[in-house]
Amino acid sequence: MSLIGRARPLPPEAVSPAACAHCGARLAPGQARFCCAGCEGAHALVAGLGLAAFYRRRETEAGALRPEASAAALDLAPFAAAGADGVQRLELVVSGLSCGACVWLVEQALAAEPDVLSARASLSARRLTVTWRGPAARANDFAGLLARLGFRVAPFSPACLRASEDAEGRALTRALGIAAFGAMNVMLVSVAVWVGGDMGEATRHGLHWLAALIGMPVVLVAGMPFYRSAWAALRAGRPSMDLAVSLGVLATALMSLSETIHNGPYTWFDGATMLLALLLAGRVLDRAARRRARQSVAELLALQEGLVARLQPDGRTEAVPAERVAAGDRVLVAAGERLRLDGVAEQEVLLDAAATTGESLPRPYAPGQPLPAGAVNMGAAFTMTVTAAARDGSLAAMARLLERAEQAKGRFVAIADRAARFYVPVVHAVAALTFLLWWGVLEAAWQVALVNAVCVLLITCPCALALAVPAVQVVAVGGLFRRGVLVTSATALERLASADHAVLDKTGTLTEGRPVLIPEGQDGGVLCRAAGLARASRHPLAQALLRACPEAPIAEGVHEVPGRGLEAGAARLGSPAFCGLEAGAEGMTLAFREGEAAPVLFRFADHLREDAPAAVAALKDLGLGVELLSGDGEGAVAAVAWQAGIPDWRAGADPLAKQRRIEALKAEGRRPLMVGDGINDAAALAAAHVSASPAGATDLAQTASDLVLQREGLAALPSAIRIARRAQGIARQNIGFSLVYNVLAVPVAVAGLVTPLVAAVVMASSSLVVVLNALRAAKE
Amino acid sequence: MDSLLLLIPISLFLGFLGLMGFLWALRTRQYEDLDGAAARILFDDQPGKETPQ
Numbered sequence: 001m002s003l004i005g006r007a008r009p010l011p012p013e014a015v016s017p018a019a020c021a022h023c024g025a026r027l028a029p030g031q032a033r034f035c036c037a038g039c040e041g042a043h044a045l046v047a048g049l050g051l052a053a054f055y056r057r058r059e060t061e062a063g064a065l066r067p068e069a070s071a072a073a074l075d076l077a078p079f080a081a082a083g084a085d086g087v088q089r090l091e092l093v094v095s096g097l098s099c100g101a102c103v104w105l106v107e108q109a110l111a112a113e114p115d116v117l118s119a120r121a122s123l124s125a126r127r128l129t130v131t132w133r134g135p136a137a138r139a140n141d142f143a144g145l146l147a148r149l150g151f152r153v154a155p156f157s158p159a160c161l162r163a164s165e166d167a168e169g170r171a172l173t174r175a176l177g178i179a180a181f182g183a184m185n186v187m188l189v190s191v192a193v194w195v196g197g198d199m200g201e202a203t204r205h206g207l208h209w210l211a212a213l214i215g216m217p218v219v220l221v222a223g224m225p226f227y228r229s230a231w232a233a234l235r236a237g238r239p240s241m242d243l244a245v246s247l248g249v250l251a252t253a254l255m256s257l258s259e260t261i262h263n264g265p266y267t268w269f270d271g272a273t274m275l276l277a278l279l280l281a282g283r284v285l286d287r288a289a290r291r292r293a294r295q296s297v298a299e300l301l302a303l304q305e306g307l308v309a310r311l312q313p314d315g316r317t318e319a320v321p322a323e324r325v326a327a328g329d330r331v332l333v334a335a336g337e338r339l340r341l342d343g344v345a346e347q348e349v350l351l352d353a354a355a356t357t358g359e360s361l362p363r364p365y366a367p368g369q370p371l372p373a374g375a376v377n378m379g380a381a382f383t384m385t386v387t388a389a390a391r392d393g394s395l396a397a398m399a400r401l402l403e404r405a406e407q408a409k410g411r412f413v414a415i416a417d418r419a420a421r422f423y424v425p426v427v428h429a430v431a432a433l434t435f436l437l438w439w440g441v442l443e444a445a446w447q448v449a450l451v452n453a454v455c456v457l458l459i460t461c462p463c464a465l466a467l468a469v470p471a472v473q474v475v476a477v478g479g480l481f482r483r484g485v486l487v488t489s490a491t492a493l494e495r496l497a498s499a500d501h502a503v504l505d506k507t508g509t510l511t512e513g514r515p516v517l518i519p520e521g522q523d524g525g526v527l528c529r530a531a532g533l534a535r536a537s538r539h540p541l542a543q544a545l546l547r548a549c550p551e552a553p554i555a556e557g558v559h560e561v562p563g564r565g566l567e568a569g570a571a572r573l574g575s576p577a578f579c580g581l582e583a584g585a586e587g588m589t590l591a592f593r594e595g596e597a598a599p600v601l602f603r604f605a606d607h608l609r610e611d612a613p614a615a616v617a618a619l620k621d622l623g624l625g626v627e628l629l630s631g632d633g634e635g636a637v638a639a640v641a642w643q644a645g646i647p648d649w650r651a652g653a654d655p656l657a658k659q660r661r662i663e664a665l666k667a668e669g670r671r672p673l674m675v676g677d678g679i680n681d682a683a684a685l686a687a688a689h690v691s692a693s694p695a696g697a698t699d700l701a702q703t704a705s706d707l708v709l710q711r712e713g714l715a716a717l718p719s720a721i722r723i724a725r726r727a728q729g730i731a732r733q734n735i736g737f738s739l740v741y742n743v744l745a746v747p748v749a750v751a752g753l754v755t756p757l758v759a760a761v762v763m764a765s766s767s768l769v770v771v772l773n774a775l776r777a778a779k780e
Numbered sequence: 781m782d783s784l785l786l787l788i789p790i791s792l793f794l795g796f797l798g799l800m801g802f803l804w805a806l807r808t809r810q811y812e813d814l815d816g817a818a819a820r821i822l823f824d825d826q827p828g829k830e831t832p833q
Contacts, residue, residue: 057822100819100822103816103819123815123819174806178799181798184795185795
């Protein structure tokens with residue numbers, strides 16, 4: 001059995017009721033007020049600024065505001081835009097900005113700086129705008145201040161700006177405002193006509209003109225989003241719901257205009273404007289829910305997006321975006337940094353390639369061996385010669401693979417569109433038949449026949465049908481958002497509900513993707529002294545040792561023996577050979593020796609996520625087949641599969657093999673749900689019927705995924721499937737209801753009995769029922 | 781019925797004012813950060829400095 005197989009779940013940490021005074025995380029036994037030195041510093045800083053009121057108001061998740069000991073230092077000065085009169089302006093995305101109190105703290109802390117002119121944070125967009133008078137380099141001080149408070153910042157990239165600058169959303173909201181204004185004011189006139197049976201003909205004519213005066217511009221302006229989309233659908237040769245809406249609204253408006261001119265008994269401007277207002281309300285809500293998800297993803301990407309340090313001939317480094325580096329340039333890779341480009345190094349380097357290959361262990365790369373972009377430097381800083389520019393490198397190749405997979409996926413036809421395809425032609429045929437019936441058979445005047453035909457269009461205008469699915473989407477996506485699941489694609493819920501097979505990646509998805517110490521009865525004091533030494537290294541095993549004893553004080557006089565370990569006086573921590581043990585011990589081990597005492601071995605394993613077996617069992621309960629698909633070696637994969645309770649596993653799969661496996665499943669008629677976090681999973685994620693990536697996934701995997709889990713663990717996945725299925729059921733009920741309502745209402749319209757009052761009551765009541773039904777969708 | 785000649789224009793004018801107010805609020809980006817605006821009203825301290833965008 002492999003090493004991973006021996007990992008036992010760690011005993012749960014002793015629960016202490018006390019919480020850290022800054023970040024609110026649970027305190028380990030022995031800690032008085034703070035969970036770490038960073039929080040203590042942050043608390044002192046907040047108190048020093050006179051902003052202690054923050055702690056009474058914040059509503060953040062426990063642990064969310066823990067300042068990171070080693071925040072990556074990114075030079076923000078180039079991102080500050082200098083205005084006229086020497087005012088600098090900087091746009092930042094702020095992670096951890098999750099409640100009103102955080103906004104207050106960030107704004108006030110920055111405003112306390114003497115040279116800051118203004119600081120304004122947006123809670124929805126997690127966006128901070130700072131302006132100040134002075135040098136651009138002050139940007140780094142502000143970022144440092146926020147980092148000490150526990151907020152991570154990144155420059156607002158063009159992608160982020162696109163996500164939060166929502167011009168289309170604003171246009172929809174504007175249209176909604178205009179339509180609502182029109183609907184209410186036309187209704188004011190219409191009610192007078194409905195109840196004023198004894199009204200003089202001239203007055204009624206005047207009121208009709210008034211309704212037309214308000215109604216016509218409103219229909220023309222507020223309906224633009226529908227007309228545009230309908231025109232696009234028409235040119236593509238596909239009847240869409242928007243086409244039915246546009247035809248219904250325009251025909252109703254024109255018919256009402258002609259009735260106004262001829263002084264007919266009724267006009268239908270109220271119905272047309274109300275229809276637009278209701279439909280636009282659905283659209284605006286739908287868009288708001290998905291905008292939030294898009295923004296959160298863009299925020300995650302911005303925090304990962306980095307610059308590379310290019311070495312100049314004179315030995316200085318400059319920070320440039322990865323796209324601007326050409327093959328042959330030399331870049332500096334800091335300890336713990338992710339490689340943005342392919343390259344070769346002159347010395348041996350230790351890289352964690354879990355994201356690119358799925359291997360769970362970091363491994364050394366010999367001098368001259370190609371280093372894959374996406375791997376993380378686990379050793380000391382090194383200089384790398386870039387072998388391919390970003391657009392020709394392995395990351396770009398992976399992105400192309402992803403693109404092809406997405407194209408091959410074909411167009412998924414959403415349920416609303418499927419309904420529209422059958423609904424729209426039927427409705428228009430019924431309207432045409434109505435006209436023929438009245439004009440040809442009953443020999444009515446053609447105006448009467450036309451009025452009745454348009455009434456059919458109005459009454460069947462898919463108001464409830466068009467609200468049926470978006471209303472459910474808004475509620476379900478909102479419910480998932482509260483559970484930490486971001487839905488990034490419009491049809492993701494529908495596809496998730498129909499998934500019948502789950503394919504899980506191993507490293508980083510089922511496992512935590514980082515080594516954890518296996519408790520084997522080591523002496524606590526020894527462990528802590530070893531952890532004190534480990535503080536000096538960024539090696540993943542050293543970091544894992546430190547996590548096992550986080551309160552260890554830093555050891556004095558530690559120096560690193562490259563490639564072997566750490567030394568401080570007579571104490572040594574490193575590879576077993578370095579401490580005088582026979583080589584041959586398996587991969588993830590550290591040895592610790594103090595003077596002449598017998599060396600102590602620490603063994604590590606990539607730890608299965610605590611909730612992984614439960615999540616797998618829940619997926620099986622939901623009727624999904626579960627399989628494990630990993631790029632790692634057989635032993636490790638088999639062990640994790642056994643622990644998680646997955647009978648079916650495949651090891652050693654490269655990105656293409658993963659994508660092929662997904663395609664093979666689809667060819668069998670399965671609808672696979674792919675869950676993965678690595679760059680090597682991206683193509684498979686894109687090819688799958690529906691895909692999800694866990695917290696901490698690489699940017700490429702997140703872009704390829706339909707769902708992004710924000711919280712650690714997989715527990716949210718089964719509940720997301722339950723919500724999606726329930727939402728799907730409710731959407732079907734809604735569509736069924738709108739169809740039933742139409743079947744009942746159409747004969748009334750064909751018979752010519754629809755007055756504007758009937759149309760308004762029927763339209764509003766059916767929409768209300770559909771919306772109320774949709775409110776149930778957020779429950780599991 | 782003569783009163784209609786006065787009352788309807790007045791009511792339409794008031795509604796139109798409301799619509800203009802809404803469009804102005806939209807144009808000045810007051811709908812960009814609804815969550816933040818909901819929380820901001822509870823900050824009782826004098827804000828040090830703030831941008832009017």
